[in-house]
Amino acid sequence: MTRKQLIQQIQLKKSYLCVGLDTDLTKIPKHLQSHPDAVFEFNKQIIDATQDLCVAYKINTAFYEALGLKGWEAMEKTVNYIPKDQFIIADAKRGDIGNTSSQYAKAFFETMDFDAITVAPYMGEDSVKPFLEFENKWAIVLGLTSNAGSKDFEQLRLVRDSDSCRENQSGEFLYETVLQKVSSWGNINNLMFVIGATKASELEVIRKIIPDHFLLVPGVGFQGGSLEEVSKYGMNKDCGLLINASRAIIYAGEKENFASEARAIAQQYQSEMAGYLT
């Protein structure tokens, strides 16, 4: 999917919601757990119930790999089932030396028809670039994540140069340098960033470094919470945001009506988003 097509979908649906399919066999409704194709059946009903309210689906590959062959099969079926006007993300956090990253890109962009894959930046340029070489496909590189461990490395300060050190100016955070360097390896048509930030101050700094890129923002609560903050400080003229909700939507209900419960929550996100888009 191109950037232009993604923006059109956002405008059409008045939504920048991404529904995360972190489908866990132990958490789906009891009546589905004995279904011979439980994961796909669950996903299918969630997709049917939410597709007019969201512009993207994000498949967390770990939950599928944990089931072995059967899980990989459910992932392939799910990707094939999602309508083509949706932006489909493999949340796979891959990244390796060049020829290995090329194989991962092939797995997710050719063998399966994902639009984008999340990529870990630690190994540098040659680990990211192979994902940028496919037409109308995207790498979504980890910038600042929202977990506690983001303090361990992402938020350490780098020595900028000896002058700034002598003047006792602290350097940039590692994640800021990641955003700067990685953004020079691609462009706004093939590169997005995972940004777990919800604080105004962080988003303002991030938008100075990458004003035009789309950001994939995980774990944002709705109604008066951080969705408002992220939308206010993270949005750019093309929207520039995909906000993901996984468990809050897909596990909204535990019974036969789980899909309509999921729809109700997705609807709340979409309604609030429509307000921020005008």
Added chain:
Amino acid sequence: MTRKQLIQQIQLKKSYLCVGLDTDLTKIPKHLQSHPDAVFEFNKQIIDATQDLCVAYKINTAFYEALGLKGWEAMEKTVNYIPKDQFIIADAKRGDIGNTSSQYAKAFFETMDFDAITVAPYMGEDSVKPFLEFENKWAIVLGLTSNAGSKDFEQLRLVRDSDSCRENQSGEFLYETVLQKVSSWGNINNLMFVIGATKASELEVIRKIIPDHFLLVPGVGFQGGSLEEVSKYGMNKDCGLLINASRAIIYAGEKENFASEARAIAQQYQSEMAGYLT
């Protein structure tokens, strides 16, 4: 596999060789390419020909994922075929927030019976720790990699504290801090590091930070080259090294006798290693 068992295997075989199964359908001998189960058949013959010369096999998951379901199946069959006295590594470079890393750990330690998985450190402690919670299983965390891109982030200098900055002392490299912090999250019985370094100076610094951990070292040439350097400066009293060779061994021959050609190369590695172990 326990550390003690691994060390016993190294002493028994006089080898710390890891054979990398980066099996690429386009690179295996022509006569096998039309085999209905080509990847597994190739791996099977390589394993049969090399298992008395090495102590570990490393499966690069990207090459299997690129083939979709069929590839995932070949990976599972390969893991099941490798003898139980081998240390089996999933070179998967995984890492995500806690509950997702737990799913990856389940995929590689329970659904499949790998001994170890390579892990990317960028997201910090809660992304690594779930891999350390399985008995006799290992996380092999990326420290310093050997690719050109290691300069982009791994080899950037961090601000240690304001004092060191005022004194104009440059701080540590990011990868050094990764080794320090990550080593405090586990112990020498469940944690190794990927170290692409082959220079004496780098290995000496690394061995000061992590004197006792096993290092997985990729891409080392044999005979008078870097194998000698890595062994000299990287080895500790328990050996503490697993040296991987992938393409140099598995693609040594292109014809029907490819497995015996692979064996001949593995034999050269093993002979040289035996010398360094005495």
